[in-house]
Every structure is written in C-alpha cells, then in structure tokens.
Amino acid sequence: MDALIPLFIVIxxxxxxxxxxxxxxxxxxxxxxxxxxxxxxxxxxxxxxANLGGSSLQYTVGGWGLEKGIPVGxxxxxxxxxxxxxxxxxxxxxxxxxYSFSYIAKYTAESNYYSLFxxxxxxxxxxxxxxxxxxxxxxxxxxxxxxxxxxxxxVGKTELEAxxxxxxxxxxxxxxxxxxxxLIYWKTKTLNIAxxxxxxxxxxxKPYYIFVQVLLIAGFGLKAAIIPFHxxxxxxxxxxxxxxxxxxxxxxxKAVGIYVIIRLFFNMFVFxxxxxxxxxxxxxxxxxxxxxxxxxxxxxxxxxxxxxxxxIGYVLMAxxxxxxxLLRGNNEAAAVLAIGGGIYHMINHAxxxxxxxxxxxxxxHRLDTRNLKEMGGLSTxxxxxxxxxxxxxxxxxxxxPFNGFFSKLIIIVAAINGKFYLLATLAVVVSIITLAxxxxxxxxxxxxxxxxxxxxxxxxxxxxxxxxMIVLATLCLALSLLAIPSVSELILRxxxxxxxxxxxxxxxxxxx
Amino acid sequence: MEGMSIIVKKVTQLxxxxxxxxxxxxxxxxxxxxxxxxxxxxxxxxxxxxxxLAFGSSSLKLKKEVAGSSNTESIGILMxxxxxxxxxxxxxKVFFFNFLPKGExxxxxxxxxxxxxxxxxxxxxxxxxxxxxxxxxxxxxxxxK
Amino acid sequence: MTVYLLCFVLFLVGLYGLITRRxxxxxxxxxxxxxxxxxxxxxxxxxxxxxxxxxxxxxxxHQVYVDPLPQAMVLTAIVIGLATTAMLMAIAIRLYxxxxxxDIREIKNLRG
Numbered sequence: 007m008d009a010l011i012p013l014f015i016v017i018x019x020x021x022x023x024x025x026x027x028x029x030x031x032x033x034x035x036x037x038x039x040x041x042x043x044x045x046x047x048x049x050x051x052x053x054x055x056a057n058l059g060g061s062s063l064q065y066t067v068g069g070w071g072l073e074k075g076i077p078v079g080x081x082x083x084x085x086x087x088x089x090x091x092x093x094x095x096x097x098x099x100x101x102x103x104x105y106s107f108s109y110i111a112k113y114t115a116e117s118n119y120y121s122l123f124x125x126x127x128x129x130x131x132x133x134x135x136x137x138x139x140x141x142x143x144x145x146x147x148x149x150x151x152x153x154x155x156x157x158x159x160x161v162g163k164t165e166l167e168a169x170x171x172x173x174x175x176x177x178x179x180x181x182x183x184x185x186x187x188x189l190i191y192w193k194t195k196t197l198n199i200a201x202x203x204x205x206x207x208x209x210x211x212k213p214y215y216i217f218v219q220v221l222l223i224a225g226f227g228l229k230a231a232i233i234p235f236h237x238x239x240x241x242x243x244x245x246x247x248x249x250x251x252x253x254x255x256x257x258x259x260k261a262v263g264i265y266v267i268i269r270l271f272f273n274m275f276v277f278x279x280x281x282x283x284x285x286x287x288x289x290x291x292x293x294x295x296x297x298x299x300x301x302x303x304x305x306x307x308x309x310x311x312x313x314x315x316x317x318i319g320y321v322l323m324a325x326x327x328x329x330x331x332l333l334r335g336n337n338e339a340a341a342v343l344a345i346g347g348g349i350y351h352m353i354n355h356a357x358x359x360x361x362x363x364x365x366x367x368x369x370x371h372r373l374d375t376r377n378l379k380e381m382g383g384l385s386t387x388x389x390x391x392x393x394x395x396x397x398x399x400x401x402x403x404x405x406x407p408f409n410g411f412f413s414k415l416i417i418i419v420a421a422i423n424g425k426f427y428l429l430a431t432l433a434v435v436v437s438i439i440t441l442a443x444x445x446x447x448x449x450x451x452x453x454x455x456x457x458x459x460x461x462x463x464x465x466x467x468x469x470x471x472x473x474x475m476i477v478l479a480t481l482c483l484a485l486s487l488l489a490i491p492s493v494s495e496l497i498l499r500x501x502x503x504x505x506x507x508x509x510x511x512x513x514x515x516x517x518x
Numbered sequence: 519m520e521g522m523s524i525i526v527k528k529v530t531q532l533x534x535x536x537x538x539x540x541x542x543x544x545x546x547x548x549x550x551x552x553x554x555x556x557x558x559x560x561x562x563x564x565x566x567x568x569x570x571l572a573f574g575s576s577s578l579k580l581k582k583e584v585a586g587s588s589n590t591e592s593i594g595i596l597m598x599x600x601x602x603x604x605x606x607x608x609x610x611k612v613f614f615f616n617f618l619p620k621g622e623x624x625x626x627x628x629x630x631x632x633x634x635x636x637x638x639x640x641x642x643x644x645x646x647x648x649x650x651x652x653x654x655x656x657x658x659x660x661x662x663k
Numbered sequence: 664m665t666v667y668l669l670c671f672v673l674f675l676v677g678l679y680g681l682i683t684r685r686x687x688x689x690x691x692x693x694x695x696x697x698x699x700x701x702x703x704x705x706x707x708x709x710x711x712x713x714x715x716x717x718x719x720x721x722x723x724x725h726q727v728y729v730d731p732l733p734q735a736m737v738l739t740a741i742v743i744g745l746a747t748t749a750m751l752m753a754i755a756i757r758l759y760x761x762x763x764x765x766d767i768r769e770i771k772n773l774r775g
Contacts, residue, residue: 009606009611012606012613016599016602016603016613019595019599020596020599020600023592023595023596024592024596026588026592027589027592027593027596030585065612065613066612067612067613067614068612068613068614068615068616069612069615069616140736140739144739144743147743147747151743151746151747151750154747154750155750158754158757161757162761163761163762163772164772164773166754166757166758166761167758167770167772167773168773169754170687170751170754170755170758173747173750173751173754174681174690174694174751177694177698177747178681178694178697180743181697181698181701184701184705184740185701185704187736188701188704188705188708188733188736189708191708191732191733192708197732240773241773244773245773550718551718552716552718556738556741556742622721623719623721624720624721624722643742650749650753653753654752654753654756657753657756657757658756661760
C-alpha cells in the first residue's frame with residue numbers, strides 16, 4: 007500500500023493533461039475520462055482508509071532516505087488525519103464533478119474546465135500528503151492557481167473582478183508563507199516537518215519563534231479566509247460557477263488553509279500560550295463577524311460565503327481551545343473533545359456547505375438569478391432541491407438529528423468542560439443567528455408565495471445535479487452516526503491521537 | 519499585427535538561430551553548469567517570440583500555432599510524469615528514482631536520468647510560454663475586429 | 664545585516680505600490696517587486712562566508728560551497744511567480760475589454 011501514496015498525485019495530473027490533448031481530437035472524451043479518474047481516486051481512498059488502522063505510512067521520493075541520520079529527501083506522510091482529509095477531498099470532488107455535467111454544458115470550453123478541475127484535486131492531494139514544508143507550498147500554489155482560473159471561468163464582469171481580487175490577495179499570502187519558510191530554514195537548516203520539530207524541541211529563541219508563527223498565521227489565514235483576511239471570499243465564492251463554489255468553500259479553504267495551520271501548529275511547532283490565544287480569538291471573532299455579515303445579504307451565494315467564514319471560525323476556535331487545554335495539562339478529556347469536535351465539524355461543514363452551494367447552483371440554473379427577493383414558491387416546483395436544501399439548512403443550524411447538531415454540541419461541551427464560558431456562550435449565540443439567516447433563505451427561496459406566474463413553470467433540475475444533491479443530503483444524515491462513541495473511537499480517535507502526541511509524530515517519521 | 523522595419527527583420531534572421539542553439543546548449547548542460555530545464559526553455563520560447571514579433575503575425579494561422587504549442591506543452595509534462603512513474607518499475611521501486619546508469623562526474627552523458635528530465639522540462643516550458651504569448655495575440659486580434 | 668535591511672526596504676516599496684496604485688497593471692508590477700524581494704532574502708539566507716558557487720569541478724579537493732537548497736527553492740518560486748503574473752495579465756486585459764478602463768475605482772460591481 008506504500009506505492010499508492012504518489013499515485014494520488016500522479017493520476018489526476020496525467021488525466022488533466024490527457025484531457026487537454028485529447029479533448030480537442032475526440033469529442034466528448036472529457037465527459038468519460040474525468041469522472042473515471044475521480045472514481046479511481048475514490049476507490050484508492052477507500053482502500054487506504056480501510057487498511058490504515060492507526061499507523062503512519064511514509065514514502066521517500068526518489069529513494070533518498072536518511073543520510074547519516076539527517077533526512078535529505080522529500081517525505082510523503084499518510085497518517086490518520088491525512089486520510090480523513092483525503093476522503094473529504096476525493097468524495098466531494100467526485101460529487102461536484104458529477105454535478106457539473108449538466109451545469110457546465112452552457113459554457114463553450116468544457117475540456118479546459120475538466121482539466122483544471124483535475125489539477126485542483128491533484129494539488130490538494132499533494133498538500134495533504136506532504137511531509138516537507140516547501141513541497142507543501144508548491145502543491146498549494148498548484149491548486150490555488152487552478153482555482154484562480156476556475157473562478158474566472160465564465161468571463162463576465164463580476165467573475166473577472168472577483169478573480170483579480172482573489173489572485174492579488176492569494177499571492178500576498180504566498181509571499182508571507184515563503185518568507186516564513188525561509189526564516190524557518192535559516193534557523194533549523196532543514197525542511198522536513200518532523201526534523202524541524204526535533205530542532206525546536208531542543209530550544210529556540212522566543213521573539214524569532216513568535217514572529218515566524220505570526221507570519222504563518224497571516225499567510226495561511228489569507229488562504230483560509232479568517233477575519234481579518236477574508237476580503238476576497240464573498241466575491242470569489244459567489245461569482246464562481248456553482249460546483250466550483252462548492253469545491254472552494256467546502257474543500258479548498260480547509261485543505262490549504264485550516265489543515266496546514268493545524269498540521270504545523272500541532273505537529274511542527276512546540277505549543278506556546280500566546281499563539282494559542284491568538285488562534286482561539288481569531289476563531290471566535292470569525293465566528294461572530296461572519297454570521298453578523300451574513301444576515302444582511304440578499305444575494306444567495308454571498309450569504310452562503312459569509313456563512314463559510316463563520317463555520318471555519320468554529321473549527322479554528324475548537325482547535326485553539328484544544329491547544330490551550332493541552333497547555334494547562336490537567337484536563338486531557340476536554341482537550342480530546344475539543345480537537346475531536348474540530349475535526350468532526352470540518353468534515354460536516356464540507357458536506358453541508360457543498361450541498362447548500364449545489365442547491366444555490368440548481369436555483370441559479372433554472373431561474374438565472376441569485377437575488378433572494380426575486381425568488382419564491384419553489385418548494386412545489388423543485389421538490390428535490392427544496393427537500394435537500396431544507397436538510398442542509400437544518401444541518402448547518404444545528405438541529406438534531408442532523409450532523410451539525412452533534413459537532414456543535416461536542417465543541418460547546420468541550421468549552422464548558424474547559425471553563426471557557428465566554429466561548430461557549432458565543433458558540434450558542436452564533437448558532438441561533440445561523441438558524442436565523444438560514445430560515446430567511448428557506449422562506450424567501452422556497453416557501454414564499456410565488457412572485458409571479460413564470461415561476462410556476464419551472465421544472466426540476468436534470469438527473470446528474472439532483473443525484474449529487476441527494477447523495478450529499480444522505481451523507482448529512484449518515485454522518486451523525488459518527489457521534490456514537492464506538493464509531494468515533496474507530497474513525498476520529500486515531501486522528502486526534504496523531505495531533506495530540508506530536509513527539510510520536512517526529513520519531514515515527516524519521517525513526518530516530 | 520504588422521511586422522517591424524527591415525533592419526529588425528534582417529538582424530532577427532541572423533540572430534534567431536543562435537539564440538535557439540544557445541537555449542539548447544543551456545538545457546543539455548543543465549547537470550554541469552547553471553541553467554537546466556527552466557532557463558533553457560524560456561530562451562527557446564524567446565527565439566520563437568522574437569520571430570513572431572519581428573515579422574508580424576499576419577502570415578501565421580494563429581489557431582493552428584496555439585494548438586501546436588499547447589499540445590507540445592502537454593506532451594512534455596506527460597513524458598516527465600511517465601518517466602517518473604516508470605522509475606517505480608526498476609531499481610529501488612520508488613517514485614522519481616534515478617534508474618539509468620550514472621557515468622563519470624563532469625561528462626555530458628552522466629547523472630542518469632537528469633538530462634532527460636531537463637530536456638522534457640525545457641520542451642514543456644517553451645511550449646507554455648509560447649502558448650501564453652500566442653493566446654494574448656489571438657485575444658487582441660479577435661477583439662480589434 | 665545591511666543587505667537584509669535593503670531587501671526589507673524593497674519589500675516595503677512593493678507593498679506600498681500594491682496598496683496605493685490605482686492602475687491594474689501597476690498593481691501587478693508592484694506584486695512582482697514584492698515577490699522578488701522575498702526571493703532575494705531566501706537566497707541570502709544560504710550564504711556561507713568564503714563560499715564558492717555550488718558547482719562541483721571534478722578533480723578539485725574539499726571546498727566550501729554556499730548552500731544550494733535555497734537556490735533550488737527560489738528557482739521553483741520564480742516559475743510560480745511567472746505563472747501567477749501571466750494569469751493576472753490575462754485577467755487585466757479582459758477586464759479592460761469589459762470595463763473600458765484600467766482604474767480600480769471604476770471597477771466596483773461587487774460591494775457589501
């Protein structure tokens with residue numbers, strides 16, 4: 007199973023360029039090849055997920071292992087946390103690709119779309135599997151550059167402006183990340199994440215350490231869109247084509263933003279109190295400000311984009327609380343709850359935010375508008391969209407028995423156990439505000455009296471789009487089974503262990 | 519777009535061949551001296567771009583040109599990835615392994631599979647930069663009609 | 664120490680251009696200046712006193728070379744910078760066709 011690790015990156019890369027060449031010669035080639043690629047990736051993910059257990063696999067690229075005890079090559083690491091991220095990326099990628107069969111048919115350059123989509127998947131797989139700091143930066147840029155092109159895909163006025171803003175801020179983030187990587191290399195003389203951990207465990211100088219961590223929070227915060235680095239997200243996620251919005255909001259800001267912050271701050275840097283405080287407060291502020299900005303929106307996809315900022319704030323706050331509880335030392339059960347709640351909410355948010363963006367895409371496909379004031383009465387005209395969107399809205403607001411309730415409950419219980427009463431109150435208040443604006447979405451889009459005769463002639467969306475939405479809605483219900491303690495011991499506990507026992511990470515990977 | 523004056527055309531006719539050869543030299547000696555795939559590829563693209571700039575694009579069929587350079591770029595990347603995956607069948611059976619015999623240090627035919635990587639990366643970068651340039655020209659031509 | 668300070672001054676010059684310029688193309692050029700200053704810092708980090716360029720001449724004995732790893736990082740990062748600049752230029756040209764101006768104060772369709 008070791009040999010499967012580089013294939014996660016090689017297969018989408020080959021298929022992206024094969025689609026570029028053969029898409030012009032053979033008509034309709036991309037319609038069969040791209041979903042075939044993603045099915046192969048999904049099968050490989052399931053094989054790896056079933057066989058991994060709690061162990062960590064590593065792969066040395068080029069055969070360059072340890073020379074005299076120093077890792078000189080590029081290492082690729084597959085452990086329990088990475089495999090959960092791989093599941094999210096490939097599953098949501100396949101569903102968004104299946105959705106876009108009927109959605110993208112109205113654009114002209116279809117083969118370019120599928121080729122860029124495979125490149126995004128390849129880049130994100132590379133970020134999640136990388137054990138080397140600069141390798142992570144390169145794959146991050148591969149996926150992000152493909153997403154710049156996909157946001158500007160239908161070349162209208164708003165798409166181009168949104169893509170321009172996104173690109174400038176994304177490049178600024180990459181420059182800050184590169185500066186931080188250079189400064190880390192200067193002190194540690196190595197780029198391997200496990201080796202850097204061992205150098206930092208031996209000793210570091212405090213001002214340099216905090217400066218590097220702040221640079222990394224700023225750089226990856228620009229990619230993950232936490233407040234105050236969120237300015238590009240509403241424009242980019244609302245102007246992109248809807249399956250790309252689902253990929254961006256559901257997977258990209260997690261795989262290249264939150265995942266890297268968690269991996270570096272848990273497994274590479276030694277915990278420090280001030281940075282944990284910064285992470286928790288940034289998460290809490292994102293939570294509150296994102297939801298307050300979402301209430302006043304009348305554009306459907308802009309509302310969903312601001313709601314993404316709010317939910318990512320939940321995840322970051324949960325992980326920050328985990329670090330603070332681990333530093334205090336006496337309440338390990340609460341730390342396990344907090345980190346587990348963070349991972350569970352990350353998985354849940356991918357599923358229900360993807361579902362909500364696909365619903366918005368269906369409405370836009372039939373009505374050609376995103377303004378909530380112009381919709382109404384769609385619950386009888388589009389039954390599948392209406393039902394799945396109702397399930398998605400109830401999930402994200404935290405209504406039992408959907409999955410959002412359980413993950414938010416775990417985070418709030420962890421906050422109360424760790425005596426963070428202010429954060430628990432904020433989490434409950436933001437959950438109520440989330441319910442408020444999703445009820446606004448449901449009422450104006452589906453349950454209002456119809457605004458005119460033309461709306462009653464709308465039919466349901468074609469089969470690929472409705473199939474994707476039904477699959478994601480079923481997953482919303484099925485993922486609430488993860489809250490059962492015996493199931494979460496099997497699936498979530500290995501990931502939590504990888505993050506909490508960071509010294510085990512470095513000794514397993516290098517073997518010193 | 520129109521070409522340039524006759525002095526530019528004559529000098530370009532003399533220089534393009536030399537620039538092209540220099541680019542190939544930098545690609546082939548990538549394992550012995552600074553340069554390698556990226557820098558040599560940019561130089562080769564530069565030779566083609568100089569030719570198009572000096573003689574004007576009115577004598578080219580731009581759609582065919584851009585399809586040719588785009589296909590060249592894709593074939594370059596595919597060859598790199600195929601060679602990296604082929605390394606999983608020989609030798610130590612890892613991705614990206616250096617499986618051809620390494621000769622003496624300092625010779626032109628040495629260092630195993632690295633000169634081949636340099637050549638394919640050079641082809642790929644040349645195709646990519648030429649595609650960018652041709653795409654910008656096509657956009658300008660189409661919108662000025 | 665002064666070389667690092669000069670690189671930081673270049674970073675600040677690029678950042679000033681990125682924030683205050685109103686023309687789309689000038690923003691792209693300032694972004695490139697900022698990127699190049701980061702590359703310079705990266706290469707300077709690998710400098711070792713009295714080191715030669717890291718090209719091994721066969722037949723010479725033990726020499727002190729400067730660190731080649733930051734140079735490899737900067738080569739890759741230059742190519743990434745080239746790709747992003749090319750994409751930005753393409754988008755800027757299309758923006759000009761749609762809005763008939765390069766001024767960012769006119770291109771304000773998305774607000775709130």
